Amino acid sequence: MRIAIGGFLHESNTFAPLPADRQRFREGSLTYGDALIPVWQQAHHEVGGFIEGAKFGYEVVPVAMAWATPAGPVTDEFYDHFTDALTTGLRLARADGVLLALHGAMVTPKYPDADAETLRRVRAALGSQTPIAVTLDFHANVSPQMTQYADILIGYQTYPHVDQRGCGLRAAELLTQYLKGTIRPVGYVAKPALMLNLLGQETAREPMASLMKQARAAESLPGVLAVSVMAGFPYADVPDMGASIIVVTDNDRDKAQNIAEELAGAMWDVRDQLNVAVPSAEEAVRRAIDCSQPPALLIDLGDNIGGGSAGDGTVLLAELLRQQARGFIITLYAPTAVQQAKAAGIGATVDVVVGGSTGRGHGEPIRLRGVVRSLHEGQWVEAEARHGGRRWNNQGHTAVLDLGDDNLVVVNSLRTPPFSLGQLTSLGIHPAAAKIIVVKAAVAYKAAYAPLQGTIIEVDTPGLTAINPARFEYHRIRRPLYPLV
Helix, strand or coil: CEEEEEEEECCECCCCCCCECHHHHHHHEEEEHHHHHHHHCCCCCHHHHHHHHHHHCCEEEEEEEEECCCECCECHHHHHHHHHHHHHHHHHHCCCEEEEEECCCCCCCCCCCHHHHHHHHHHHHHCCCCCEEEEECCCCCCCCCHHHHCCEEEECCCCCCCCHHHHHHHHHHHHHHHHCCCCCEEEEEECCCECCCHHHHCCCCCCHHHHHHHHHHHHCCCCEEEEEEECCCCCCCCCCCCCEEEEEEECCHHHHHHHHHHHHHHHHHCHHHHCCCCCCHHHHHHHHHCCCCCCEEEEEHHHCHHHCCCCCCCHHHHHHHHCCCCCEEEEEECHHHHHHHHHHCCCCEEEEEECCCCCCCCCCCEEEEEEEEEEECCEEECCCCCCCCCCEEECCCEEEEEEECCEEEEEECCCCCCCCCHHHHCCCCCHHHCCEEEECCCCCCHHHHHHHCCEEEEECCCCCCCCCHHHCCCCCCCCCCECCC
């Protein structure tokens, strides 16, 4: 068997002003043909699982893979370019089947459901006879029409996402079984009228943990091939935004529908518990200063880079300075400050302005005075399974500024989610020795930061990824949708 593999992944925040253009994908990962293999083969990612799946007896035919840090919608120009490259490569591959990694929350100005459009184009290019298996991110805003184009849909089932490689391997196994004629997969998507905030989506937190157990129990039933609980991505103002349940069975659509609707009902029943309240910045910093089990991790929910925010929010930095906190570490996207630090050199004292580069919704610009402690290229390798599955990491040129009182500000030149402690340890910083660390994330950071065994303080900060949906104006979502209604 010849199996073509590829992917096109982007989590698009429709409230974010920074579009995901060709340059953003170059900064992330953009590979064609055989160049895909060395980048993703060892990664804890579904594409790594696709490659490992060759052990099921197929030849891997790499086509194309694109990934970018979450931001605003993908530009139509790049979307058309890459889907053209992908569909052309798939046609030329003349493969027996296709393994395709999609996110499920990609948006372009023209296509609010860009992943379904990608599948439509792939299906049109290949015809109706070539089986297609698709992996989706746990935050996918799944549309029922995806099942019209893909034979198999399966999503990761952990948040933080540490099962991505296993998800890709499972998709590969199901596809090979289909090609051998041992199964005939059919899928169904149920859409409860629910919008889940990111904290409630954490799969180790109740009641999501119990919903996951229910899904795994259903998956063990005879004739059930895959059950995927999909939490959805709330920062996309699109018609299919929200939670969903995907069930794939062996030629039994009624069973798929019954299981999906039952799980959707169970999710609806615990809807109030899936929304998590958190403290203000002032209260959170006060708790961090008084924390008896450091480091205190201040989770800057409104500036969650992994959800498409800018990474230069200053609300918590301002509050830390106002309350005269000591021993804190904060990382900010600040390319101009990096350039100033590089020009001044190690040991020099610099005055820089950080924050506010993409708007004032997550804090005002702040002027800092500090000593350039170190300068770095900003690259490191993550060997462990971490959210996002990336092995090769790059936060661009980076400077560490020492403000005194054991306070460090890391400024980088590429927006980089804190999914790996290597972001700090590669700079010679020892996170376990800090009193307070600001983490610009929601849940995904936990796989990396768990070894610190610190105190987690989630914070209701403003910004493009604020935890409170009332901070946003939605125009295209379906209604009613809890908790907005």
